[in-house]
Amino acid sequence: MEQPGIVITGASGRMGQMLIGAVAASDKARLVGCVERTGHAWIGRDVGLCMGGAALGVTVTDDPLEAFASAQAVIDFTAPAATVEFAALAAQARAVHVIGTTGLEATHLAAIDAAARHAVIVRAGNMSLGVNLLVKLTQKVAAALDADWDIEVIEAHHRHKVDAPSGTALMLGQAAAQGRGVALDAARVSGRDGITGPRETGSIGFSAIRGGDIVGEHDVLFAAAGERIILRHVATDRAIFARGALKAALWGQGQKPGQYDMMDVLGL
Numbered sequence: 151m152e153q154p155g156i157v158i159t160g161a162s163g164r165m166g167q168m169l170i171g172a173v174a175a176s177d178k179a180r181l182v183g184c185v186e187r188t189g190h191a192w193i194g195r196d197v198g199l200c201m202g203g204a205a206l207g208v209t210v211t212d213d214p215l216e217a218f219a220s221a222q223a224v225i226d227f228t229a230p231a232a233t234v235e236f237a238a239l240a241a242q243a244r245a246v247h248v249i250g251t252t253g254l255e256a257t258h259l260a261a262i263d264a265a266a267r268h269a270v271i272v273r274a275g276n277m278s279l280g281v282n283l284l285v286k287l288t289q290k291v292a293a294a295l296d297a298d299w300d301i302e303v304i305e306a307h308h309r310h311k312v313d314a315p316s317g318t319a320l321m322l323g324q325a326a327a328q329g330r331g332v333a334l335d336a337a338r339v340s341g342r343d344g345i346t347g348p349r350e351t352g353s354i355g356f357s358a359i360r361g362g363d364i365v366g367e368h369d370v371l372f373a374a375a376g377e378r379i380i381l382r383h384v385a386t387d388r389a390i391f392a393r394g395a396l397k398a399a400l401w402g403q404g405q406k407p408g409q410y411d412m413m414d415v416l417g418l
């Protein structure tokens with residue numbers, strides 16, 4: 151059987167380039183398309199040459215519908231509005247849509263849910279094996295501790311990141327809330343500043359650091375009187391996200407329409 155053809159959206163981005171490298175090097179998938187936003191300097195050029203390497207025989211386009219028509223999967227690490235548009239188009243093309251984009255709000259999520267009625271969507275705020283394991287551990291530790299243990303999620307990313315808390319921090323906070331049996335929306339406290347008053351018992355705090363070229367670092371801190379537990383993941387190479395996304399695109403082939411996450415893909 152022919153290997154699945156994969157389209158990468160946001161081709162020139164930090165993750166886009168990493169994904170193109172991963173698919174081009176894979177012996178399980180073919181790179182069949184690359185999409186960038188209209189007006190981008192890479193449109194109409196071979197993506198391999200744009201990336202400063204050998205030609206890959208794939209011309210960057212700003213027409214996602216045409217690109218998706220010949221694909222079995224679309225891997226999408228772009229921006230919320232673009233991802234909503236791509237979800238509808240990927241569903242139309244019956245292509246698996248792997249979504250790594252973060253910063254999605256309720257309206258974006260509702261549109262993605264609608265697309266998932268007709269297509270396979272795999273979405274996760276972090277596609278790495280290590281973070282998804284950390285999510286499981288966080289839920290377990292939170293379930294074992296009572297509200298005398300304060301939970302704080304602390305994350306650090308590069309200076310270009312536009313959303314906070316990170317998608318990963320929200321996954322970790324959600325896992326902590328689930329373990330504790332509370333709703334994250336009710337417990338969540340972000341970005342303390344000024345006279346905040348003492349910490350509210352049972353709250354789950356989020357702090358975001360932005361600087362330099364930090365790929366992604368996450369701590370889940372459980373702090374009680376006299377002791378602390380810290381669960382930590384440090385990403386040093388974006389290849390971990392690309393590997394996970396490619397795995398998700400392959401796993402999604404032949405699945406029933408619906409929305410899945412990396413726990414499904416990794417069998418965690």
Ligand SMILES: NC(=O)c1ccc[n+]([C@@H]2O[C@H](COP(=O)([O-])OP(=O)(O)OC[C@H]3O[C@@H](n4cnc5c(N)ncnc54)[C@H](O)[C@@H]3O)[C@@H](O)[C@H]2O)c1
Nearest residue numbers: 160163164165186187227228232250251252275276277391
């Ligand atoms: N889930 C994960 O594992 C994971 C890992 C890393 C990054 N991310 C997320 O992926 C997203 C992208 O991150 P990045 O660092 O690569 O950002 P980036 O800014 O380097 O790349 C985004 C790319 O998307 C392109 N784009 C935007 N709108 C578009 C449109 N309408 N059509 C086509 N292309 C469009 C931009 O031109 C840009 O090239 C962010 O939301 C980030 O948080 C997720």
Ligand SMILES: O=C(O)C1=N[C@H](C(=O)O)CCC1
Nearest residue numbers: 252275276311316317318366
């Ligand atoms: O670089 C980014 O942006 C990242 N985004 C994801 C998040 O929001 O958690 C994953 C880590 C890198």
